[in-house]
Amino acid sequence: MKRSRTAVAAALIVAAALLAGGCGDPGGLRSAGATPTAEGPAHLWPDLPSPSAPAEDYGAIESVKVKGVKVPDGDLHKVDPADVVRADFTENPGTYEPTDSAYRKTVERLADCAHDNSGAKGRCPVLKAYYRDLTGDGKDDLIVGVSTPDDNLDIRVYAEEDGQLTQIMEMSDAVLGVELAGRDLIIRAISSLPGYEYHTVWSWDAHQKTMLPTRDEIVRSANAPRPKTPRPSPSRSASPTESAGR
Template identity: 45%
Template sequence: MPARRPARTALAVTAVVLLSATASACGDTGGLRGAGSTPAAAGPVKLWPGLRPAASPAYPYDVATRETVKGVAVPGDDIRKVDPVDVVEAELKAHPADYGPKGTYHATVDRMKECRPGRDRARCPLLEPYYRDLTGDGRPDLTLGFRLYPTNQTGVRVYTVEKHALVQVLADNDAITGVELAGRALIERSPADISGYEYRTTWVWDPGQRAMVFSRDEYLHIGDGRHGRTPSASPSVSPSAPPESPSAPSTPSVSPSASGR
């Protein structure tokens, strides 16, 4: 997977503070007061207007992925009735180059066996599933995360239901420290190679491509870290448990990774 390019954004902010005062015993009749001189605004300056535009990107980057999941039924078109374990196992079977004996994530296959009833759930790489409408069709979509052994990466996936079939509309693998759902956007946080900074990548639904597309990549100073709210999740990876629906912007914690990108 190509390394992400950090977005560098320069913001120029000009502020004017207006103060008003009410009448008082001191005889102040109120009104506007100047806050001092305001820096002159500097408009954008176009550099190298004669530069020949690039005809192709510097390197390939998959801004969207879309794939119909084979072998997993959606009872009543209700994505909450789909077993997340079946969904991940379907991916393992469909991509032997990644998960086979010589694949980058080969150890994930054996670890997924621990997600079944009666096994060692502490070794199960699958994280709690979350349900929220990310595609705007009024129905909940499924967001999954699972560790990709033996690497320090985490796979993040989003699924929706179309024409009675389960469709994967986002697939991203990265070293991840957190994932947030903000409205209909999914935001991934990943460690940067400089202490006190992180990458923050935003994915949003694109009706034209029928997939979650990469929309923003930020390189942010976080200091001692930030924490958001945690959305409701189904209590386990078993579809038999009654699911809950998140309704507010949220931040499910994902197992931290030791190294950067």
């Protein structure tokens, strides 16, 4: 049952009397100190001319159709990942130049991939495949990794569109680890700065129809050695010689 306004007012009067008599904690709002003044962004070099050409993009910026691979019932689980990589890699070098020795050796090793989807026979460089709906269309997409002779990992993601196999992401780097977080693919890669690593988040872009690196940062590596803490010099007053003589 709700109390009337008269009962509430009476309770407040009693509480005020108790506070006036020194009973209880006065409470109330307390200052947390001065609030720093908000500063808007400062635009540097506002008169810079527009660039004549875009910078080199990191990773794929457009989808690529993969020919020669059928997707039964539009289900990528029914497609051999090795067949997908073989068809795509031979037609689309991606970040590699076709004349690179690492690319040529990878293509040669792809011929050793077995058709049992295990990648355990011969020199097959295709790692275990993973599946996740990255595009948000309700269907699993295919994520594959290809080990290359230059100790890099070539990562490619494929989607199915109207029965057509489409590559929606491709990148190659000295990868430390790969994580899936929701519909994002997070790549951890080696940095040239000792003790640090790159974290790049790839996300589906519905306008571009491809995965794009939406966030790229350099962070302290969890396995980086901690800086050594210098040992404090012993105090003269606590030296063994003086202590013994006291």
